[in-house]
Amino acid sequence: MPFTGDSHVRIARPTRDLAVAERFWAEGLGLSVLYRAEAGGVPGEHDLLMVGYPDASWHLELVHEEGRPLEPTPTVEDLLVLYLDGPVPDELVARLEAHGGQRVASPNPYWNTWGVTVEDPDGYRLVLCTRGWSNRS
Known part of the structure; x- marks a missing residue:
């Protein structure tokens, strides 16, 4: 199927701490937790949290890898x-x-x-x- 205006959009970014990010996006903004996965310390795998609205055509994915944490590097225009x-x-x-x-x-x-x-x-x-x-x- 080709990419269309109905295609689902995922915005993915690293986070320093998934629990802190969840507080902001779910409890603060009011988004639903759509999916959560824990890597269990497996090298090269990361924990992730997806938040959004169940019926929306987008979601925000936040990732963190304990063994190789990626420092978020946002600019004021992100x-x-x-x-x-x-x-x-x-x-x-x-x-x-x-x-x-x-x-x-x-x-x-x-x-x-x-x-x-x-x-x-x-x-x-x-x-x-x-x-x-x-x-x-």
């Missing part, structure tokens, strides 16, 4: 943007902060005007955008 099409709830930002996130200013003034940027515990940035988005013209 963004996961969620278009809320409305105000960003203060209680959501507070919950993200209570679960390991840190609200930060974006170097791009667009995101400061149209949303709230929160760094996850690994330094990757989540933008909660007040605007809507559609790929259709």
